[in-house]
Amino acid sequence: MLIILLIAVGLLLAIIVGLSLKLRQLSWTLNTKLNDIDRAFGQIRKQLGALSTSIESSANETQNAVYLSQLDLTMPVFMGGWSIDTFLGKFLVQHVVESRPKTILELGSGSSTVLIARALEIVGIHDCTHIAVDHEPKYLGISREYARLNGLEDRVTWLECPLRHYDEFDKLWYGGLLDRLEGKKIDLLAIDGPPGPIQRHSRYPALPLLKRFLAEHCTVILDDAGRDEEQEIVQRWGNENPEFKVDLWPNGHGIAMLTR
Ligand SMILES: C[S@@+](CC[C@H](N)C(=O)[O-])C[C@H]1O[C@@H](n2cnc3c(N)ncnc32)[C@H](O)[C@@H]1O
The missing domain is CATH 1.20.5 (Single alpha-helices involved in coiled-coils or other helix-helix interfaces)
Structure with missing residues (x-):
């Protein structure tokens, strides 16, 4: 058991x-x-x-x-790709309407030039010095033709500035531009050139070289701020120029804005 x-x-x-x-x-x-x-x-x-x-x-x-x-353009402009995207397009038009800049310098002509010129026309600003710079005669010509087709060609000063080497930065940048800016006080500086792929930190020289031409109260816009290199440029500009307030918008290609 x-x-x-x-x-x-x-x-x-x-x-x-x-x-x-x-x-x-x-x-x-x-x-x-x-x-x-x-x-x-x-x-x-x-x-x-x-x-x-x-x-x-x-x-x-x-x-x-x-x-x-x-904006009712007679000949629409291309947005995206090499041109600015719609985020920056809208931003620039709004800036023109709200801030009414008297002197505008654009590095890298194109759709941005036509949009700015049209916005200036619509709001009735006829005494603005709007300078569009390009290193490539071909693209300056295309931008100019789009402006002509929209009746805006004469509202812009078109500058062809072939790239030359600037030893202090070891970079290619717009040759002959500084001499043509003597006496100017830029309210809006829109930086969309030289193209990023041609060299590292391609657009860095813009602020150190153009700072002396900026108005006391001014806005500096950098396109393509979504790219790592552009963010490094903005960080360097901010560190070297603490008087500027820096804002970054990630939408589209990305926009960086420096204001003072
Ligand atoms: C980023 S783009 C400038 C775009 C301009 N801000 C716009 O809104 O159209 C910079 C430079 O690239 C050059 N570029 C423009 N379109 C190009 C293309 N399809 N291929 C190569 N280079 C181009 C021009 O010389 C121009 O100044």
């Missing part, structure tokens, strides 16, 4: 141990599966976040395009 009882207890213990091992295994498997599901949800959350940012950005671009279409 005792032997039977011992065997039964032994069997029971074996069953309990077996079951608990099985349960532990099941709980490990369950844990792994839950971790997998959690990871998958994390990925989905990330993708949904990116999708929602992209949808919001497209919606904003559409709004910007509608805003810019009200």
Whole structure:
């Protein structure tokens, strides 16, 4: 009788141990599966976040395009690619309307030139010195033609300044420009050239070289501020010129604004 009882207890213990091992295994498997599901949800959350940012950005671009279409250009200009995007386009037009700059210098002519010139025309500013600089005669010519087709050519001073080497920066930058700015006090400086790909920190020389031509209260805009190099340029400008307030907008190509 005792032997039977011992065997039964032994069997029971074996069953309990077996079951608990099985349960532990099941709980490990369950844990792994839950971790997998959690990871998958994390990925989905990330993708949904990116999708929602992209949808919001497209919606904003559409709004910007509608805003810019009200400029009623005879010949529409290209936005995006090498040109400014709609975020900067809208920003520049709003800046002209709200700040009414008297002297504007653009480094890198194009759609931006036509939009600024049209905004100046609409708000009735006829005494603004609006200078558009380009190192490439071809692109200066294209910008000028778009301005002509919109009846704006004569409102802009078109400067062809081939790039030359500036030893102090070891960089190519606009040759002959500084001599042509004597006596100017720039209210709005829009920097969209020289092109980033031609050299590292391509647009850095703009502020150190042009600072002496800036009005006491002025706005400096740098396009493509979403790029790492442009952010490094802005950081350096900010450190070297603490009197400027620096703002960055990540939308589109990215815009950096320095004001004082
Ligand atoms: C970033 S772009 C300037 C764009 C201008 N602010 C605009 O809104 O259209 C800088 C320079 O690139 C050159 N460029 C413009 N379009 C180009 C193209 N499709 N291919 C190569 N260079 C171009 C021009 O010399 C221009 O000054």
